[in-house]
Amino acid sequence: MMERICRLAVVVALGMSVTACSMFSSDEEEVRKPKSLTEFKADVELTEVWSKGIGEGTRGSLERLVPSISGNVIYTVGADGEVTALNRETGKVLWNKELKLKVSGGITADAGLLLFGTLNGRLVALKETDGTLLWNISVSSEVISSPQTNGQIVIVQSIDDTVAAYDATDGKQLWRQENLQPALTLRGTSTPRIEGEAVFVGLSNGEAKAFRMTDGAPLWSSRVSIPKGTSELERMVDIKAQPLIVGDSIFLVSFQGNAAAMDKYSGRVKWTxxxxxxxxxxxxxxxxxxxxxxxxxxxLDQRSGAVSWRQDKLEYRLLTAPVTYSSYVAVGDAEGYVHLMSQVDGGLAGRYKVGGAIKAPLTVGGDYLYVLNADGKLTALKQK
Incomplete structure (x- = not known):
């Protein structure tokens, strides 16, 4: 199915998901088929090291069940609440917990904690070593993003764009900031980014904001994209990607809007x-x-935003977010292929099929590239 209609199907109006593509007129849309794969001379060959089923996958839903790595362990959570810890080099299961929860967001392993959110608005914290439940609390609404922590404070952004902080020890709420949403938004939220004493977020209205970690005091607010057009659909400028911080710059991108670089201390826009x-x-x-x-x-060049290269040979293949792996850029697609591109010029450099649609971004750990498909199979790949 074409990318454009599929992305419209994830629109939410006042928090309610629009699931029927037929409500949009097919006469107004050009049918766009995924581009067929072509042969090329591979510069790198990937090989499977191990694969494991880790519970119910995302299947036809939009959960972003991204694994998380801590040390030599990779942690996963399935849509059914099955949490698994595996040795990331061998795939050996270290422990497994079946929590019977409807999980909607990726798991985060950090500072001895495992954190994830649920469809019914719960925030769950487990002990990293054995999966012992530490606390399970109610938050403002569904959590699709991955919670973040600095070891003392846990930050979560709910689907209603509420950003809240909780004590990492017992889950007690420390502060909460509510943000006004437009009438129409894409389903999901940005994942917060913690840097030093601040937390940075992207919002559904196209704004980026920074809050002080300790008490939630606003530090700055800046706009990545300005809504344009006459209809609510045309004016959607959601920021759903996690902010990226490199040096003193914070990078964000919005739907139907801009990629932008901002000063992380002031929010001043450097380029769009x-x-x-x-x-x-x-x-x-x-x-x-x-x-x-x-x-x-x-x-894009980090300093100026100038486009260095663009790879269009994977057009409409519903690619995942890119990750950097060695000297390559790696993405997955809806047919279960992993594609590697040169970071230098974007040329296709490698390809490997794991099978099953790949929706979650790939995860990199050292020499390994981890792929979680929609059926719940986690595969570890390595350069041959």
């Missing part, structure tokens, strides 16, 4: 580049890598 995406940005070699709505992968 017209580009539409709701997927997380990655970086390497002084460049930013983005997957746009047409499944083009682009490289």
């Amino acid at each position: 580049r017209e580009l539409s995406s709701y997927k997380t940005i990655s970086e390497g070699f002084g460049s930013l890598y983005l997957t746009d709505d047409s499944s083009y992968v682009s490289s």
